[in-house]
Amino acid sequence: PRPGDAGPLAFTGIAPVSEEADTLAVPAGYQWTPILRWGDPLFASSPAFNPNRPDAQAQALQFGYNNDYLDILVDPRGRTGLLCCNHEYTNRPIMFPPTAGADEEAEVLRTLMAAHGFSVVELERRARRQPWRYVRGGRRNRRITASTTFRVTGPAAGSPLLRTAADPTGRRVAGTFGNCSGGTTPWGTILSGEENFQGYFRADPAARGSKRYGLTNTPSVYGWEKIDPRFDATTSAYANEPHRFGYIVEIDPSDPSSTPRKHTAMGRFKHEGANVRVDRDGTVAAYMGDDERFDYLYKFVAKRKYRPGKSAAARRHNLTLLTEGDLYVARFSGEQRPDGDNLGRGAWVPLVLDGESTVPGMSVDEVLVFTREAADLVKATPMDRCEDVEPNPTTGKVYVACTNNTQRGVTAGKPGPDAANPRAGNKNGHVIELTEHRNRAGATSFSWNILLLCGDPADTAVQTYFAGWDGPVAPISCPDNVAFDTQGNLWISTDGAPGTIAKADGLFKVPLEGSERGHVQQFLAVPRDAETCGPVIHDTDDSVFVAVQHPGEEGTWAEPRSYFPDYVAAGQRPDRGDWRGPRPTVVQVTKKKR
Numbered sequence: 001p002r003p004g005d006a007g008p009l010a011f012t013g014i015a016p017v018s019e020e021a022d023t024l025a026v027p028a029g030y031q032w033t034p035i036l037r038w039g040d041p042l043f044a045s046s047p048a049f050n051p052n053r054p055d056a057q058a059q060a061l062q063f064g065y066n067n068d069y070l071d072i073l074v075d076p077r078g079r080t081g082l083l084c085c086n087h088e089y090t091n092r093p094i095m096f097p098p099t100a101g102a103d104e105e106a107e108v109l110r111t112l113m114a115a116h117g118f119s120v121v122e123l124e125r126r127a128r129r130q131p132w133r134y135v136r137g138g139r140r141n142r143r144i145t146a147s148t149t150f151r152v153t154g155p156a157a158g159s160p161l162l163r164t165a166a167d168p169t170g171r172r173v174a175g176t177f178g179n180c181s182g183g184t185t186p187w188g189t190i191l192s193g194e195e196n197f198q199g200y201f202r203a204d205p206a207a208r209g210s211k212r213y214g215l216t217n218t219p220s221v222y223g224w225e226k227i228d229p230r231f232d233a234t235t236s237a238y239a240n241e242p243h244r245f246g247y248i249v250e251i252d253p254s255d256p257s258s259t260p261r262k263h264t265a266m267g268r269f270k271h272e273g274a275n276v277r278v279d280r281d282g283t284v285a286a287y288m289g290d291d292e293r294f295d296y297l298y299k300f301v302a303k304r305k306y307r308p309g310k311s312a313a314a315r316r317h318n319l320t321l322l323t324e325g326d327l328y329v330a331r332f333s334g335e336q337r338p339d340g341d342n343l344g345r346g347a348w349v350p351l352v353l354d355g356e357s358t359v360p361g362m363s364v365d366e367v368l369v370f371t372r373e374a375a376d377l378v379k380a381t382p383m384d385r386c387e388d389v390e391p392n393p394t395t396g397k398v399y400v401a402c403t404n405n406t407q408r409g410v411t412a413g414k415p416g417p418d419a420a421n422p423r424a425g426n427k428n429g430h431v432i433e434l435t436e437h438r439n440r441a442g443a444t445s446f447s448w449n450i451l452l453l454c455g456d457p458a459d460t461a462v463q464t465y466f467a468g469w470d471g472p473v474a475p476i477s478c479p480d481n482v483a484f485d486t487q488g489n490l491w492i493s494t495d496g497a498p499g500t501i502a503k504a505d506g507l508f509k510v511p512l513e514g515s516e517r518g519h520v521q522q523f524l525a526v527p528r529d530a531e532t533c534g535p536v537i538h539d540t541d542d543s544v545f546v547a548v549q550h551p552g553e554e555g556t557w558a559e560p561r562s563y564f565p566d567y568v569a570a571g572q573r574p575d576r577g578d579w580r581g582p583r584p585t586v587v588q589v590t591k592k593k594r
C-alpha cells in the first residue's frame with residue numbers, strides 16, 4: 001500500500017526536522033492547509049488585516065493571536081462545524097513596528113488586549129474528509145477578549161477577596177488572558193485555563209499570594225497598566241484584581257450571547273487546562289495541572305451528576321456542574337518497578353469537601369483563591385510542570401504531561417527526584433499514566449506508572465523510557481498538549497524541543513495498548529520557533545488539526561525568523577506593505593486525494 005492507504009490516519013512517521021527549518025512537515029500522502037490566521041476577518045463588518053496599523057476595534061473583530069487550545073466541533077450532519085480556540089498571549093516586538101509616541105503605543109496596547117482571549121468560528125466543507133473553510137459572518141462567530149464580561153461562579157463568587165473599585169460585587173470580571181490549554185465537555189462547552197496571569201499585573205510583593213503566584217511590583221510584561229488602572233494592583237482600588245484571574249473559564253460556543261463564566265470551585269492557580277470524565281454512574285471529574293515547576297496536579301469532582309441527553313433541562317443542569325463540588329490535590333507514593341510490577345500509589349487529598357474547607361486555618365474562599373497555599377499545607381507532591389492532563393475516553397486512564405523541570409535536584413533548596421518525577425535536571429519531561437481506584441472518576445486513591453521518559457534515545461547521557469517498547473522511536477521532548485483518537489491512541493504535541501534536542505517541535509502518536517505500546521512516531525513538525533498546540537485528531541475523517549503557536553517568536557518586526565504560513569517575500573503583497581512576518585495559524589492536515 002502507498003503511505004496513508006491502510007486504515008484511518010495510517011501514516012509513515014516523518015523524520016525529525018531541524019530546529020531552524022521554517023516548514024510545516026507532514027507525512028507522505030498528507031497535505032496541510034491553513035484554516036484561520038491571526039487577523040483573519042470573522043464578521044461581515046471586520047476590517048481586513050493590516051499589521052502596519054494597529055487597530056483595537058479591528059482586532060476585536062478578527063482572529064486573535066497565539067492560538068493554543070483548539071477543538072473542532074462537527075455538527076450532526078457533518079458539513080458544518082465550529083472552531084473553538086484560545087488566544088493565549090501576544091508578542092509585541094514581532095507583531096507591530098515600533099511606534100512614534102505614547103498615543104500610538106496606547107493603541108498598540110489596546111490592540112494586544114483585543115488579540116487575547118478566545119474565538120468561536122463557524123466552519124463548512126463540501127463533504128466529509130474534505131478540508132474545512134471558515135465562514136466569515138457565521139451566526140455563531142464570536143470573539144472574547146481581555147475586556148469581555150465574565151460571571152464568577154462557585155463558593156468564592158462575591159467574596160471580599162474578589163471585590164474591586166470597578167466591581168464591588170466580586171462577581172463580574174472583565175476579560176480572560178493567558179488562556180493556555182483547555183478541554184471540551186460532554187455537554188458541549190469549552191473549558192479554558194487562565195495560566196500565566198501574573199505577567200499582566202504589577203502588585204504589592206507583600207500582599208497575600210504575591211510571592212506564591214509570582215506577582216511583583218515591576219512593570220508588567222504586557223504593559224497594560226499604562227492604559228487601564230486595574231492592571232496596577234499596588235493601588236487599594238485594584239489590589240484584588242489579580243485574584244480574579246487564574247481560573248478555569250467555561251464558554252458555551254453554541255450561544256454567542258451567553259455570558260462566559262469563571263469557576264472558583266475549581267481553584268485558582270496557573271491553570272493549564274481542564275478535561276472532564278463522566279463515569280458510568282454520571283459522576284463528573286475534571287483533571288487539572290498547575291504549570292509551574294514544583295506545583296501540583298488537581299482533580300475536581302462535581303457535586304451533581306451528569307444528566308445525559310440534549311433536552312433544554314439536561315443542558316441547563318449540566319451547565320451548573322462545575323460550579324459546586326470537591327477539590328483535591330494529588331499526593332504520589334510508591335514507585336514503579338523496572339519489571340513493570342506497578343507499585344505506584346497515590347491519594348487525592350481534599351482541599352474542599354461538601355462545601356467546607358478541609359485545610360486548617362483557611363476558609364473556603366481562601367482555599368479557592370489561594371489554592372497553591374492550601375495545597376502546600378496538605379503536602380501535595382511537587383511535580384515537573386503538569387501541562388495537559390486528560391482522561392482517555394476509551395479506558396478512563398488519565399495521562400499527565402509533565403513538560404520539564406530543569407531545577408529538580410539541581411537548584412539548591414528545591415526538591416530532588418522522586419518516584420513520579422524521577423529525573424534530576426529533567427529537561428525533556430515525562431508522561432504519567434494514572435489509573436483511578438476501581439477506575440472510578442470519583443475515587444480518592446489511584447495507581448500510576450511512568451509511560452514515557454522523553455528525550456532522544458540516541459543521546460546516551462539522558463535516561464529515556466518508552467513504556468517498555470525497545471524498537472526505534474521518534475525523539476520527543478517537552479510534552480505539552482495531549483489528545484486521543486477513536487482507537488484510544490495517545491497523541492502528544494510538544495513545546496521546547498529546539499532547546500533540548502535541537503529539533504523542531506511536533507505532534508507524535510503513541511499506541512497505549514497491544515504490542516505497539518510505547519512506539520512513538522512523529523506525525524508532523526511545526527515551523528521555526530513554533531510550538532504545536534491543539535491537537536485535534538479526527539481519525540475517522542482522516543484529519544488532524546493543530547494550532548501553530550508563536551512561529552518566529554525569537555525574531556523581530558524588522559528581521560522575522562518565520563514567514564509561516566503565507567511565505568510571502570517583501571513587497572509581494574500590497575495589502576501587507578513590506579510586512580512579511582509570521583502569523584499564528586490553525587492548520588488542518590488531510591489525506592491527499594488520488
Ligand code: FEO
Nearest residue numbers: 180195272291387
Ligand atoms: Fe501555556 Fe503550560 O503552557
Ligand code: CA
Nearest residue numbers: 180181387480
Ligand atoms: Ca501548554
Ligand code: CA
Nearest residue numbers: 388390482483
Ligand atoms: Ca488535550
Ligand code: CA
Nearest residue numbers: 387403480495
Ligand atoms: Ca508549554
